[in-house]
Amino acid sequence: MFERSTFSRTAAAVAIAGLAAVVPAKAEDTVKVGLILPMTGGQASTGKQIENAIKLYMQQKGDTVAGKKVEIILKDDAAIPDKTKTAAQELIVNDKVNFIAGFGVTPAALAAAPLATQAKIPEVVMAAGTSIITERSPYIVRTSFTLAQSSTIIADWAVKNGIKKVATLTSDYAPGNDALNFFKQNFTAGGGEVVEEVKTPLANPDFAPFLQRMKDAKPDAIFVFVPAGQGGNFMKQYAERGLDKAGIKVIGPGDVTDDDLLNNMGDAVLGTVTAHLYSAAHPSQMNKDFVAAYKKAFGNRPGFMAVSGYDGIHLIYEALKKTNGDTDGTKLIEAMKGQKWESPRGPISIDPETRDIVQNIYIRKVEKVDGELYNVEFATFEAVKDLGKTKK
């Protein structure tokens, strides 16, 4: 059985290679972007938003840049790192892509890192948010965010705004722990006190007992990080238990009030203060146009994942412009370093040293605008680098 399948796989590989050899003419004028996203599974909304945003960008800006046609090859990894690796291998070896991009979760981005290094092609991370990612390969560049960026900012804001005692509730996995540690570090340094610390399992969304514990600890606020999707459950149960009436605020990175889900959460979410990179209510003209175009094309408002994808494809376009269509991976990654542009989220740039994103982090409060719930920005921390790295 085993030998037979290896044989047929080899045969298939040879056949594909042969096919590629027969039709090389077009390859010269095409730039291929291998997009690896979770299109199924629990993270599918991330994949869908990024795919939509890239489609939108290419509709607006055309699919040729520097005389080359840009072709997107989408693969679904369902956020499973093994599948990410296989998909990246296929894209690099068979499809001969010039970029790999996407990556919904940290383990997926890490799984592809050695392949990017070996193949010397840029890996554009459009979602995954732990600090270590860009350090795993000199070819990785990120257009999303790191959890350190938003978690430290909200900690600083809380200290300055009379929040002294905080209980934390974070999901027990790498990004949750990143969020917790970076928050605690800045919050306690500023004189705050963490009175209760609860890590919730990823699988069980009934927050009742944890919330009861929070309520009994009587903190000024709860710091929350749960993966996008569980935010709604959390906020509903927070209100059900009357924590809002007990005067306990919710603060955290913006994942808990993701634009994708915000409207479903009900009025209990009003007044929640979060720090994040993007809100659909960001008041720039560019963002208004972006939100309108996205809504028109896909029927709902874009979230922070969509804007990360939009910026990711923009970075690829700009790098190609700078190299005049040269697809050498090393030249492309050099071209990406230090890029600066205006995004729907505000001014952003790529740190030439860490290849990570530098962006404004906004403090926002959930408010009702025209009958819909929005994260309305009221304070800005400009050009925030990833503190996970600069602290070293």
Added chain:
Amino acid sequence: MTSILTNLFDGVAYGMLLFVLACGLAVTLGLMNFVNLAHGAFAMAGGYVCMVLVNRMGWPFFAALPLAFVSSAAIGIALERTLYRHLYTRSHLDQVLFTIGLTFMSVAAVDYIQGSSRVFINLPAALQGQFDVFGVGIGRYRLMIIVICGLLTIGLQMVLAKTRFGSRLRAAVDDPRAASGLGINVPQVFAFTFAFGCGLAGLGGALSAEILGLDPYFPLKFMIYFLIVVTVGGSSSITGPFLASLLLGIGDVAGKYYVPKMGPFVIYTMMIVILIWRPNGLFGRTAAR
């Protein structure tokens, strides 16, 4: 003291919810001896039906609940007549493979139609929030769950123990050949029972959306809980899974409150301890069939 009672209340509500979700499985698994791992898919169907009726068509929540039951039961009976009945006599492995396949298909289908993001059912204001009884926080929604599920349990027990249909079902389960010899239409009894189990799952799905969340992965996420309830409770009666659900619900909530660091493992630890003590479940029949 009040926090103990609040936790107890939450635990009972959680347990009741588990029971309604899982008792249909107890019926198919225990009474009909059929391994139906697609049980959660029927629960999800009920949840989505309720969501569409309430959120998109503006039905009142309480009017949508019976429809969630009926639609899941209808899907159940259609599948039972066309697919399931061919597998009654097959091995458990065949049943597992078939039903798990069905589960994956339901996940993909709902993902395709509704999208993968989590949905919520718009609840009437009367069901939101908590009120205090001598300092004990009583969640309105959770109280409703306890009332509905409590009534259902009593009704179910009455049907099984006191009615003609109950005795026919028990006869059909114990010895299908003798039962059909006595003039009981065994396939019909099974089909009806199966549909009823699916209906209960659908109702459970609609009720649980608020607490557990509703997305296309519901059947996979909660399969383990259904199975734990049925294994711990034993599958020969309704009282077994009922008490098991309560025990697990209270244990789970208490574990997460008092020892949050190891909270999620409490439910598994309880299962292991109970199964070591009573391998057939709390109320399992000692004699194998």
